[in-house]
Amino acid sequence: MKNIIAIVIVGFVFAACSKPKTEPVTENTDYQSEIIKDSMNENSGSQVSDSESFEVIAKTDEKMEAKTAFSTKAIIKDYLMLKNSLAKDDSKAAANAGKMLFETLKKTDTQNLDAKKKSFYKEIAESMEENAEHIAAGTGSIEHQREHFDMLSKDVNDLIETFGSEQKLYKDFCPMYNDNKGAIWISEKKEIVNPYQGSKMLTCGSVQKEW
Secondary structure, X not given: OHHHXXXXXXXXXXXXXXXXXXXXXXXXXXXXXXXXXXXXXXXXXXXXXXXXXXXXXXXXXXXHHHHHOOOOHHHHHHHHHHHHHHHOOOHHHHHHHHHHHHHHHHXXXXXXXXXXXXXXXXXXXXXXXXXXXXXXXXXXXXXXXXXXXXXXXXXXXXXXXXXOOOXXXXXXXXXXXHHHOOEEEEEOOOOOOOOOOHHHOOOOOEEEEEO
């Protein structure tokens, strides 16, 4: 009988001692699982975030490269606006176009050009800027503007020959300008619209070349 009581007491003691140990282990295990699960989720989220970040950076780099790539498009656009203003005998509009061209030349990005082409562009751009500046300041004196347009057109011709154009263009020639010495200009139209003679002889000239 004593043995049975002893066994029962030992059983109670064992149960009492083992119970608090079992519950914390179960709780800790569950808690640790949650921590591990959360950690995995955080890592997974971090990986996605990094991947998205790299994708955004790559796209940004592409946009920046496209943005800074050298192009003659804006320069030619302003030049053609100037040419059309002179053909209409509009000195004020020509001055505004000259100012726009000057500003475009100043902000044209050449960082993607190699050293040789960058040096060549710089030389042309400096001459173009000077002539555009004179045209911009020449409101009311259209003949003075046309003198600088003559020199400007030679620079634009060299620019296109070296760097090309994104649109179809024509190199035209007026044989009568500057005491019959003649002068070239660049046009987006095949038909002759003479910026040197304006309304006096608007259709005087011929096409020398197409790009």
